[in-house]
Every structure is written in structure tokens, then in C-alpha cells.
Amino acid sequence: MVELxxxxxxxxxxxxxxxxxxxxxxxRLIDDGRWRLIGVSVIDAKASRQRQAVPA
Structure with missing residues (x-):
């Protein structure tokens, strides 16, 4: 027997x-499917602009 x-x-x-x-x-008991959702949070907009690709 398994109980939740x-x-x-x-x-x-x-x-x-x-x-x-x-x-x-x-x-079936414990998986609510939320692991399939992807969340993205921008922490610092300035830091994201500094990480640009370097030309080869």
C-alpha cells in the first residue's frame, strides 16, 4: 500500500x-508536471549586455 x-x-x-x-x-502521486515549465529571470540587465560574443 502507498499513501500520499x-x-x-x-x-x-x-x-x-x-x-x-x-x-x-x-x-502519478507526486509528479504535478511543474518540472516541465521553464522560468527565466533577468537578474541584471547591465550584466547581460556585457556578455556579447567576441568576433572570431
Missing amino acids: HRDGELIDRHDEVYFDMLGEVLE
């Missing part, structure tokens, strides 16, 4: 989870 708890509350439960199913069950 958040702040002490049972969110989801899967009974009869066998070893060969464990990875797939854990993926």
Missing part, C-alpha cells in the same frame, strides 16, 4: 502496489 499525505491529511491511497508498479504509482 499532505499536512497530516490523506490525499490518495493505492492498495496492492507491487514492486514493478512502484515507480509508476509514485510518479
